[in-house]
Amino acid sequence: MRAEPSTEFHRIRRLPPYVFAEVNRLKAEARARGEDIIDLGMGNPDSGAPPHVVAKLIEAVQDPRTHRYSVSKGIPGLRRAVAAYYDRRFGVGLDPETEICVTLGSKEGLANLASAITSPGDVILVPNPSYPIHQFGFVIAGAAVRSIPHQPGEEMLRALHRAVIHSVPKPTALIVNFPSNPTALTTTLDFYRELVAFARREGIYIISDLAYAEIYFGDTPPPSVLAVPGAKEVTVEFTSMSKTYSMAGWRIGFAAGNPKLIAALARMKSYLDYGAFAPIQIASVAALNGPQDCVAEVRALYRERRDVLLRGLAAAGWHLPTPEASMFAWAPIPERFASLGSLGFAKLLLEKAKVAVSPGVGFGEHGDGHVRIALVENTHRIRQACRSIRAFLQGTNAPERAEAEPAAQGVEDAA
Structure with missing residues (x-):
């Protein structure tokens, strides 16, 4: 049998x-x-996506040379465009060679970084509620995830201090996501200063998800944690073209910050992919460097x-x-x-x-x-x-009793 x-x-x-x-x-x-x-x-x-970005994609795809394998960490022109964006938008200087890696969207980047830096049993601090890949990228990599409050402020900072004291082993990294998916909460550079000071003091990495940096409604644009002096010593930040330029299906994003973390991500990606389709990367350069209307x-x-x-x-x-x-x-x-x-x-x-x-x-x-x-x-x-x-x-009265529903999360987000 x-x-x-x-x-x-x-x-x-x-x-x-x-x-x-x-x-x-x-x-x-x-x-x-x-x-x-x-x-x-x-x-x-x-x-x-913006018409000039689509036009650049069409132009690039007409060149047969762009149909070959690309570069897993991203073409140099796109990495330079990302560096220029960070300088222009946040006043942050980045080395395109050692401090930027292009990803197949921020979700892929987060998951591959989790696999690159996580050993089974490592403790990762993740806000709850949070974008599911923040938790499950590390769960898949074998980590133990500890929930922290999702709202920036003293409660979160106190929870981080408790986690350092009571977690065995000591936490490896913490996730932040402002503006937040799903809660839409934002934060300030002052909060990031406290967060960076904590991370540097305790030797913990900060992994920031900044995918919604350009979708804001007040007078003050959301800041990058990398704008805090010394943040690059402990921080890597992910963002993407998906929401800013309505390029969600194009699957293109980038990681920026700490050279050690960027190198780990790039090495992991070198085994797993050949980079995004070159015309998409070329069109992304046009998006970042072109008119921002x-x-x-x-x-x-x-x-x-x-x-x-x-x-x-x-x-x-x-x-x-x-x-x-x-x-x-x-x-x-x-x-x-x-x-x-x-x-x-x-x-x-x-x-x-x-x-x-x-x-x-x-x-x-x-x-x-x-x-x-x-x-x-x-x-x-x-x-x-x-x-x-x-x-x-x-037209509806309150239900007489609660329905029995499973309180389970999913590994994938509803984006």
Whole structure:
């Protein structure tokens, strides 16, 4: 009799069920029935990349030489463009050769860095709730993840101090993400100064995710932690072209900062990929070095959608904190539906209002009191969604009891 191979793979066992899959399944079934679902779940930009960037891609792809293998750490021209961006935007000087590595989006970069620097059992400090790859990139690499508060300030700093005292072994790295996905929280350079001082004192790396640096709505642009003197001694920062230039499907991003961490990431990537398709890298140079009116237009687009959403939901009796950055609103579940949890409430919104959102538990158990709403439909559709939600909320009594829902995260984010 032949024995069947085991399906209990170690790393897969450490990954809980994909919590967004249930909502995605129900959404697909509803659409198959012909229902009009307004999808405010996945953070997938609905506007195209800037015309001059697309034109450069088309021009580059016509050259057969660009069809060959590229360079895993990125073409020199793109690394120079990233350095120029950091200098222009943050006043941070970077060496394109040793302090920048191009990635296949920030998600790939974060996961590969986790594999490069993590030994089984290492302790990594991650905000909860947080973008799932922040936690699961390290879980896949064998680390033990310890949750810290997600809001910047004294509570987070106190939690970091406690973690150093009580974690065995001592933490290797901590993750920060401001502007935050999913919470849309921002922070200041003063907070980063305290964070860098802590990390340098304790010998802990900072891994910063700055993907939403250009999607902000106030007068003060979000800072980079690398702008703090001495930060490069302990910090690497990831960002991408996805949201700033609406290039999500192009899968291009970059890491910048500490030369040792950049070298580790580049070495790991040299074994795993040959770099992004060269025409995409060439078009990314055009995006970073070219006119930036398109970035201001994207920012204005999301601000308008944010304001329409907040007004519409307020009219429905659902009052949300005003996000100061990102393309998301982090919405507390209305009190009378709190017993459902975020997955149950998201399923109810889909069923009754025909609006899809992301359950907060997918970003960590401490997100279970919220849903994330993405500003990825035009204002007409957002108004339509708000009217549907209003009709649902004003015509619905509180549920008699909570539904039993799994409180599991997913390894992949709803972007």
